[in-house]
Amino acid sequence: MxxxxxxxxxxxxxxxxxxxxxxxxxxxxxxxxxxxxxxxxxxxxxxxxxxxxxxxxxxxxxxxxxxxxxxxxxxxxxxxxxxxxxxxxxxxxxxxxxxxxxxxxxxxxxxxxxxxxxxxxxxxxxxxxxxxxxxxxxxxxxxxxxxxxxxxxxxxxxxxxxxxxxxxxxxxxxxxxxxxxxxxxxxxxxxxxxxxxxxxxxxxxxxxxxxxxxxxxxxxxxxxxxxxxxxxxxxxxxxxxxxxxxxRYEPEDKAVVIIYGSIYGNTEAAADAVACRLTEAGIKDVKMYDVSDVHVSELISEIFRCSHIVLACSTYNGGIYPPMENLLADMKALSVQKRTVALVENGTWAAASGRLITKELEEMKEMQILDKKLSLKSVLKQGQEEELEAFVSQIVEAM
Structure with missing residues (x-):
């Protein structure tokens, strides 16, 4: 037929x-x-x-x-x-x-x-x-x-x-x-x-x-x-x-995509806290994705769409959590550029992921990496409210 x-x-x-x-x-x-x-x-x-x-x-x-x-x-x-x-x-x-x-x-x-x-x-x-x-x-x-x-x-x-x-x-x-x-x-x-x-x-x-x-x-x-x-x-x-x-690698939307790599849920909880504060600050388009669960092609698509990226990542064996490392490799391979990025790092032994991710991002073109990292030692503590607010404020100001 x-x-x-x-x-x-x-x-x-x-x-x-x-x-x-x-x-x-x-x-x-x-x-x-x-x-x-x-x-x-x-x-x-x-x-x-x-x-x-x-x-x-x-x-x-x-x-x-x-x-x-x-x-x-x-x-x-x-x-x-x-x-x-x-x-x-x-x-x-x-x-x-x-x-x-x-x-x-x-x-x-x-x-x-x-x-x-x-x-x-x-x-x-x-x-x-x-x-x-x-x-x-x-x-x-x-x-x-x-x-x-x-x-x-x-x-x-x-x-x-x-x-x-x-x-x-x-x-x-x-x-x-x-x-x-x-x-x-x-x-x-x-x-x-x-x-x-x-x-x-x-x-x-x-x-x-x-x-x-x-x-x-x-x-x-x-x-x-x-x-x-x-x-x-x-x-x-x-x-x-x-x-x-x-x-032209221009962001399609003024929006924030939060991509987190979390082993036991603590980095995910910090990413949730960032999402809540961003929404309270009036940022309407905020999306969250688990780098271990969502296919990397979906993440790349959202990175092409959004103007601002938050990468929240656990330190794994002294390095970058492997699914996040894979995402960064794809970002470089697909010429991602002209984005503003904020980093949340976590580490029980030593929080090295932020420094290592920064190095990867610096190899991409025209990527603005915001100064203030949100750094965790295992979990986001109640005493870190001011640090969290300052981290979110820099994203809002950058938008």
Missing amino acids: QITRKVTDDIVWVGCNDRRLSRFENLFPIPRGVSYNSYLILDEKTVLMDTVDGSVTQQFLENIAYALGGRSLDYLIVQHMEPDHCANIEELLYRYPKLTIVGSAKALQMIGQFYDMDIEGKTMAVKEGDVLNTGSHTLRFAMAPMVHWPEVMVTYDEKDKVLFSADAFGTFGALNGKLFSDEMDFDGEWMADARRYYSNIVGKYGMQVQGLLKKAAALDIQVICPLHGPVWRENLEHFVDKYDKWS
Whole structure:
């Protein structure tokens, strides 16, 4: 049974949803699943934009055959060679032997890395500004290296003013019949997954995303078709603005995220006390997370969202509590920057975590580390009220 949706009069979504996969890239929990988007242009020549993951191949092939209605497939445009988008190249060549594969030189090289098949005479290498005319459609290619692989390109359809954006503007989540962002409560139901997708998958490459946004700004874009998640045909500037902010590492919200690493609950209690005082001081957006319990991708997403971070951490074997150490490593790897951070440290033998975390933070760009640490010897004592108030006051003043 085919499952397709029309994007425009002659562009059809032929992608698939995967609700069985538990972790994207075997790393990131996706309890709402994920979509693998592919688009078919039905012109004088037929053009398929990317393929899908091998887990949904059968459904994908049924969708294509139905949408083609007995026609052959002339072109496959490979914008991104990650396996969740390129797993069906060989199968498509088998079914449509006259198919021409279009991609950047790097993408065509990568096909040889993933597949043992002869594609000589079956490819077309394109570069920045090259065009492919398919009849009424003119497809213009723009290179987007490191958004988020080196071979990536995007494709602009001049006729329907559609940007096929590869992994840019994607999000986690199966589509559940609703293809377009205006068919759903995107901010309420999807924005958190969009932010988590961006910050963890693309977040390291802010400079490259800025480069792509500059290219996109020169185009009249009416529709954005990403490789994961909803298609945008209304209020595009809302999501583009998010990408602009995220890729400049600017905080999305003036908010405080408290992330604590607590062994027996005493550091957690101190974090609770900080949260209470912040709320009493009028800070409305305060969130708390247990670094041992909440997946690191969720924590990174909140760090991208919030302007201010409180890291409350036990000292463990003279070092940083391991889950917190893992978070800091991810923060560095994903280029987290331009945040204000306050530290709560705890240690029964010696409170070393604050000093060690400071050293990690100093290796990140434009991180303001507030002067006053809240230092505990096992527990937060009643005699430390003034110290607690001073610690919270500096956060409020910094906001």
